[in-house]
Amino acid sequence: MAKKLRYALYTGCTAKESTPELLKSTLAVAEKLGIELDIIEEASCCGASHLQDFDDHLSLVLNARNLCYAESREAPMVTLCNTCQLNVSMTKNRLDFDNKLKDRVNQDLSEVGLEYKGVSDVKHFLYAILEDYGLENLKKKIVKPLKNFNVAPFYGCHNIRPSSLHGKNNGGENPYVPNSLDQLIEACGGKPVDYEEKNKCCGFHADLQAPETANKLSGNALTGAVDADADFMVTPCPLCHLNLDVKQKKAGEAVGREVNIPVLHLPQVIGLALGIEPEKLGLNHHVVKAVYF
Amino acid sequence: MEKSIQTKNITVKVFRFNGDTDVLPYYKEYKLEVSQEDVVLDVLNRIKWEHSGSLSYRRSCRHGICGSCAVKVNNKGVLACKERVFDLIDLFGDELVIDPLNKQRVIKDLVIDKKDFWDKYDAVQPYLVADVEEEPEKENLVTPDEVEKIADADYCIQCGACYYSCPVIEVNPEFIGPAAFAKAYRFTSDNRDDAKIERLETVSQMGSGVWDCVKCFECAQVCPKDVNPIDKITRLHQQTFQEGVAESNVATRHAVGFKHSIEQHGFLDEGGLVFYSEGPLGMVQHIPEAVNMFKNGKIPMPWNLPKSKNLEEIKKIVKISSTAKF
Known part of the structure; x- marks a missing residue:
């Protein structure tokens, strides 16, 4: 690598609350790889596609404001959550292609002394590692390859669909046959397993109002991974993680199966392969414990 | 050559x-x-x-x-x-x-057999409902801006690619589905239509309506005519609030709760949001999960809730940029 990678880190809410292990492991991995992450502490929630159902304009201004703080750091924004990635990049896309809308949003932002310019890119940590850091560079740092582990990648919707939005920041991932996580698992020495649900939905966004739907979708994903002989799953999205880990028992029941499979966050898998101690990666926070490590 | x-x-x-x-x-x-x-x-x-x-x-x-x-x-x-x-x-x-x-x-x-698709399509009255005079005195004007609002929704050719790619349809046969929602939006956004409220009431039913969408974007990805049904679903959500059709239930309170949480903390108060959405009785079902989460350090104590830096700025934005009421 020519120069040190530096990003403005948009943590999102979940990494600061119900999946603290995600933030912990991300910071540990970044430190080990020499990637500088400057946390945007001024940021607010992205609205998670729910505020967007209520108030489109407010969600645009809030996300534009979040982007302003990446711009003032003169760095691309990196996200840890698929849904943050979706909402921030959807905002960016709409403002960058509609000057009238951008002016209207900037009019509100000017009340707090900010201006959205559109100069910071936004990408998920998965693709920052893959596209910017590079798999070959990562491979050189692997000291504890995840040998003998079958790993089920679970991509999560909002990093891969719609490809017309994400294409330029996710290496042109094919939403029907995604393979970035597969490649990453391989780079970390594990064996990626293939199963039908790897690019399907976990149902998170209907958890409260339609738990049966959400549990069945998560249950299908979990049993798909188990039947493909996976030792554990890995996901780049903390919302998928909540459904697959915290709600695993209910999800299994919804499809009539008893399931017991650990689900790891993407940086935890990288961290383990880099030789970082499991405690530093927050594996103790999981409901279904990853007993192998 | x-x-x-x-x-x-x-x-x-x-x-x-x-x-x-x-x-x-x-x-x-x-x-x-x-x-x-x-x-x-x-x-x-x-x-x-x-x-x-x-x-x-x-x-x-x-x-x-x-x-x-x-x-x-x-x-x-x-x-x-x-x-x-x-x-x-x-x-x-x-x-x-x-x-x-x-x-x-x-x-x-x-x-x-696409009967299920067509039944749901029929359920949203996929035609203009309007009292049109047989001999009108003047043109029924529709401005280019208004046409633009419905244009891409109108491109739907009812091929069913989105409907049969929707994961909710697979597990919930009542769900109306992306194609019919896009069609409903095509008419709720047409200023000549007289059935807007009725349509919004149909698509906001719990179990079959827009609140049961899981936001997976399969429909947007698959549509061969770029109708972008999930975008129309989002707009239907917004219209139910704009037109006062949205009833207070766990789904609507969840959407509105984001605004309150952001106003108070910048970041979400996840537990507070679930409480606001579910109400005290609805919280009971979440207790076993919450206990499990608490044991594993997944629920911060109230005094440790994350708060955004420059919270005053966020409060001001929420005040000046809010456009919806509930």
């Missing part, structure tokens, strides 16, 4: 089932040479004309407008008459598997 036509050899596996003679469906394999000009429909036609005359599939206009020929290739919903085989080879390699849109609804081979 003559321009050479590039060709490739592919293996096509086609889903076959004839209820009169087959106990179970099976895949029949065909080897074909295809050119960059071929679309999936050319492949199906050649199989029917040169290999197996009994192959059944729907096709009519061959111009991407009748919506008859949608099938799945390697699980990707496509319009057979529009999708180039070379593009599919780029995506999936030289072995293509052609399936009906939904295997449970097969009548024969690739032909399915």
